[in-house]
Amino acid sequence: MADSVRIGLLGRGTVGAAFADLLAARAAAVEAATGRRPELAGTLTRSEGDFGEILERSDVVVELIGGTDPARAFVIDALRAGRPVVTANKQLLAQHGEELFGIAREAGVQLRFEAAVAGVIPIVRVIQESFGVTEIDKVFGIVNGTTNFILSEMAASGAGYEDAVARAQELGYAEADPSDDVSGADAAAKMAILARLAFHTPVDFDGVSYEGIERVTPDDLAYAKELGLSLKLLGVAERRDGGISVRVFPCFLYGGHPLAPVGGPFNAVMVESEAITEVTMSGPGAGGVQTASAVLGDLVSVLAGETPLPDAETSLPLVADVSSSFYLHLEVADRPGVLAKVARILGENEISVKSFVQRGIGDDARLAMVVHECLESRFAAAVEEIAELDDLRSPPRSIRVIEEEFV
Numbered sequence: 001m002a003d004s005v006r007i008g009l010l011g012r013g014t015v016g017a018a019f020a021d022l023l024a025a026r027a028a029a030v031e032a033a034t035g036r037r038p039e040l041a042g043t044l045t046r047s048e049g050d051f052g053e054i055l056e057r058s059d060v061v062v063e064l065i066g067g068t069d070p071a072r073a074f075v076i077d078a079l080r081a082g083r084p085v086v087t088a089n090k091q092l093l094a095q096h097g098e099e100l101f102g103i104a105r106e107a108g109v110q111l112r113f114e115a116a117v118a119g120v121i122p123i124v125r126v127i128q129e130s131f132g133v134t135e136i137d138k139v140f141g142i143v144n145g146t147t148n149f150i151l152s153e154m155a156a157s158g159a160g161y162e163d164a165v166a167r168a169q170e171l172g173y174a175e176a177d178p179s180d181d182v183s184g185a186d187a188a189a190k191m192a193i194l195a196r197l198a199f200h201t202p203v204d205f206d207g208v209s210y211e212g213i214e215r216v217t218p219d220d221l222a223y224a225k226e227l228g229l230s231l232k233l234l235g236v237a238e239r240r241d242g243g244i245s246v247r248v249f250p251c252f253l254y255g256g257h258p259l260a261p262v263g264g265p266f267n268a269v270m271v272e273s274e275a276i277t278e279v280t281m282s283g284p285g286a287g288g289v290q291t292a293s294a295v296l297g298d299l300v301s302v303l304a305g306e307t308p309l310p311d312a313e314t315s316l317p318l319v320a321d322v323s324s325s326f327y328l329h330l331e332v333a334d335r336p337g338v339l340a341k342v343a344r345i346l347g348e349n350e351i352s353v354k355s356f357v358q359r360g361i362g363d364d365a366r367l368a369m370v371v372h373e374c375l376e377s378r379f380a381a382a383v384e385e386i387a388e389l390d391d392l393r394s395p396p397r398s399i400r401v402i403e404e405e406f407v
């Protein structure tokens with residue numbers, strides 16, 4: 001009979017329960033792949049189990065509690081006790097990754113976290129292993145399925161933001177309190193982890209700037225459609241000006257962009273590098289069973305042996321001001337000279353217009369345009385100046401645009 005491997009399961013909620021079921025269902029396959037038969041050594045929830053006893057009985061610890069407290073302390077204790085750890089906890093990795101990587105290295109045990117980023121897409125493995133020695137220039141994509149569903153719903157049905165959130169909650173794609181997702185914080189934590197792995201540099205989660213989708217209106221989506229654009233919440237981590245930029249923001253994409261057709265609760269991540277050009281992977285963004293499957297994959301990897309632990313080789317600064325292309329939406333009085341004033345302000349800030357749509361609404365007019373790439377600080381200055389015009393009927397609205405047109 002094959003040796004057993006005893007799994008200490010911390011957390012038995014959506015993912016933990018699915019993992020326990022999957023582990024039982026796939027035990028024979030795990031044994032065939034690794035030569036070891038997995039069995040649960042114990043489960044910890046708020047009302048069941050004792051962490052010390054479970055640790056004592058375990059060969060591997062699977063952390064599916066979430067959050068940083070008490071998960072951080074449990075993971076540290078497990079690593080220090082020489083137990084490899086598998087976790088799906090993005091907050092923990094984004095905020096304490098450096099500390100945990102150091103402890104894992106010191107203890108000579110593995111810390112695996114594939115399920116923490118981009119759902120089922122094996123992006124951590126690909127960056128760490130397949131592209132481990134490739135100089136990556138950019139990792140970006142849709143890393144939050146909840147917001148992608150909400151935006152898809154708004155675009156498809158013309159629904160308002162609140163209705164689309166309610167629909168996402170009804171279908172189980174959004175939690176009762178969706179603020180972590182819709183604010184962009186969840187995606188920011190994932191991008192911090194991906195940037196850390198891709199650029200081999202510590203990434204301070206507090207330095208990751210993020211904007212969410214709370215202020216997106218059906219109008220933005222309707223106008224964007226006319227300009228051939230679709231809206232996504234994007235996470236972008238890239239090398240810029242000798243440093244790195246890690247950001248999350250709502251962004252319009254042209255129809256030919258590989259991420260444009262990624263709809264519903266799906267995720268997609270692109271990796272760019274001179275050596276590999278561009279790779280895109282997409283798949284389900286969350287879900288108990290899907291996430292559990294990524295956790296089980298990590299368990300098999302732990303049992304199969306060594307992987308390079310992410311070591312910080314460099315220390316790259318976070319670059320604050322970068323260039324982007326923008327969509328700008330203005331509601332103005334429909335009278336002569338207004339467009340000229342807007343054009344003058346844009347021109348003085350060296351911002352040029354790529355495409356433009358105007359629609360009359362009674363005595364007013366709506367102007368929607370896409371401007372070419374410019375420094376974000378310059379664009380912000382121009383928008384501030386435009387907002388001061390007497391002709392404005394409501395505050396200007398702007399959203400970033402990925403300008404490249406893929407064919």
Ligand SMILES: NC(=O)c1ccc[n+]([C@@H]2O[C@H](COP(=O)([O-])OP(=O)(O)OC[C@H]3O[C@@H](n4cnc5c(N)ncnc54)[C@H](OP(=O)(O)O)[C@@H]3O)[C@@H](O)[C@H]2O)c1
Pocket residue numbers: 010011012013014015016044045046047048064065066067069070088089090115116119285286287288291
């Ligand atoms: N849900 C997804 O689709 C998804 C996707 C990707 C990643 N993840 C990540 O997976 C992890 C688990 O998420 P989940 O959705 O399964 O969470 P969940 O449904 O809220 O389950 C959390 C589990 O942890 C237990 N727990 C909470 N606080 C505890 C404490 N202080 N001591 C001991 N046990 C405690 C809970 O115990 P009780 O049962 O007693 O409440 C519950 O069993 C998180 O890191 C999450 O970010 C989830």
